[in-house]
Amino acid sequence: MKKFNLFIGITAIVIGFSSCTTVSDVVQNEIKDDQLYLESVYNIDLYDTSIDLNSFIESAKDISGKDISLSKDVIEALVKAADFEELALTYSDEKASSRLDYYGVKKIGDFDAKYVACALDAKLITSSDVSKLVKEDSIDGDVAATLLMNIAQVNGVSRNYIGNISDDDILNKVASAFNSYYIYSDNNLDVVGKELVKSKASTGYNLKKEGFNSNFISELTIKYGHSDEKHLKQLIALLNSEGIDAKLQIEPKVSIYQYLLEWGPIPEPSYSYFVEQYSEDLYLVNALEYDALFEFESEADLLDFNRIIEQYSKKNSENQKEGSDVKLISGAWWQPLYSTTVMYDEQAYQVIYDSVATEGGYSIHPFCLEENKDELSSIMQSYTDAPVVLNKMFVNNAFYRYLSGEGWE
Numbered sequence: 357m358k359k360f361n362l363f364i365g366i367t368a369i370v371i372g373f374s375s376c377t378t379v380s381d382v383v384q385n386e387i388k389d390d391q392l393y394l395e396s397v398y399n400i401d402l403y404d405t406s407i408d409l410n411s412f413i414e415s416a417k418d419i420s421g422k423d424i425s426l427s428k429d430v431i432e433a434l435v436k437a438a439d440f441e442e443l444a445l446t447y448s449d450e451k452a453s454s455r456l457d458y459y460g461v462k463k464i465g466d467f468d469a470k471y472v473a474c475a476l477d478a479k480l481i482t483s484s485d486v487s488k489l490v491k492e493d494s495i496d497g498d499v500a501a502t503l504l505m506n507i508a509q510v511n512g513v514s515r516n517y518i519g520n521i522s523d524d525d526i527l528n529k530v531a532s533a534f535n536s537y538y539i540y541s542d543n544n545l546d547v548v549g550k551e552l553v554k555s556k557a558s559t560g561y562n563l564k565k566e567g568f569n570s571n572f573i574s575e576l577t578i579k580y581g582h583s584d585e586k587h588l589k590q591l592i593a594l595l596n597s598e599g600i601d602a603k604l605q606i607e608p609k610v611s612i613y614q615y616l617l618e619w620g621p622i623p624e625p626s627y628s629y630f631v632e633q634y635s636e637d638l639y640l641v642n643a644l645e646y647d648a649l650f651e652f653e654s655e656a657d658l659l660d661f662n663r664i665i666e667q668y669s670k671k672n673s674e675n676q677k678e679g680s681d682v683k684l685i686s687g688a689w690w691q692p693l694y695s696t697t698v699m700y701d702e703q704a705y706q707v708i709y710d711s712v713a714t715e716g717g718y719s720i721h722p723f724c725l726e727e728n729k730d731e732l733s734s735i736m737q738s739y740t741d742a743p744v745v746l747n748k749m750f751v752n753n754a755f756y757r758y759l760s761g762e763g764w765e
Contacts, residue, residue, distance in 0.1 A: 398419060518606060520604065549720050567631060602650040720736075
């Protein structure tokens with residue numbers, strides 16, 4: 357019995373060490389991810405071993421958009437940048453001391469105890485990071501990355517996403533997200549878009565809400581447009597089956613385009629689709645669709661996305677022939693739509709432009725070919741006082757053929 361107990365004890369110790377190593381690896385990966393995000397999105401380089409206190413506070417100001425006085429109290433700056441100063445000032449000396457005892461923080465140097473206690477309670481900093489700050493005039497790069505990302509997250513200016521596609525509950529999160537989507541409208545920008553279609557400057561447009569923006573690292577992100585919830589769920593499982601993980605955000609959008617009467621009788625309206633008559637001979641579809649944003653872990657995974665779609669989620673003349681044994685996931689399109697902001701593969705992607713006008717938290721997005729961008733943006737600008745911005749994007753070949761009228765393959 358004693359030998360058996362000894363075996364259990366040794367096993368527990370080994371498992372304990374293994375768990376610690378795993379946790380440490382996870383933490384280091386999170387720090388590396390924070391450093392990459394801050395560099396890519398905010399141009400803040402934290403790969404060095406330390407950062408000057410003034411540089412840290414300037415970075416906190418840039419991220420939060422708040423006017424933070426330059427002082428030597430980095431934790432006070434952290435609390436102010438995260439919008440918790442009023443709470444911090446409610447801490448009495450006794451409460452601050454009690455909370456520091458609770459976290460096991462014994463020495464705080466010249467830091468104001470109430471700001472330290474508040475930062476700990478708000479989960480802006482950990483007790484171990486407090487101890488690292490006490491003895492230094494500068495901040496360790498890893499700690500600075502964590503604190504600055506905490507500021508970005510609290511202020512809602514970091515990634516906005518529902519989870520990783522490898523999460524055990526990701527499909528439930530997707531289902532819950534779709535339950536909250538509906539067809540919305542913005543009276544001003546919708547008028548602009550409808551006039552574009554009426555004047556034949558564009559065949560259609562998307563209307564989006566800024567509150568759903570992913571804020572992903574653009575260089576590692578693919579934007580994938582579709583309309584079917586079941587399709588997205590199968591695509592997530594497909595990517596998992598190919599050994600690919602990515603962060604996922606769903607940006608709902610309303611797709612508006614011309615309905616041609618030769619398509620047949622106008623369907624009955626539903627929560628996700630209806631047709632309205634805009635003028636005597638112009639009927640417009642209003643369809644609830646989405647952009648799925650995938651931020652991949654590597655450029656290689658992003659590049660592989662095109663192969664996966666071409667193989668498992670694109671109809672073509674060959675796999676749609678009678679007798680074909682090719683199987684595709686549900687909701688596969690002849691002309692799927694996905695794009696990047698960086699040209700990674702000139703064989704798989706082509707240049708188009710997104711002509712964007714933003715107003716009151718909404719944005720309108722008609723796509724066009726490169727040779728039509730100036731004309732489209734000029735016509736758009738004639739309908740709105742909101743600035744029209746041309747965003748270059750790189751779209752998959754199938755959608756490029758659709759946009760250019762080259763037909764289907």
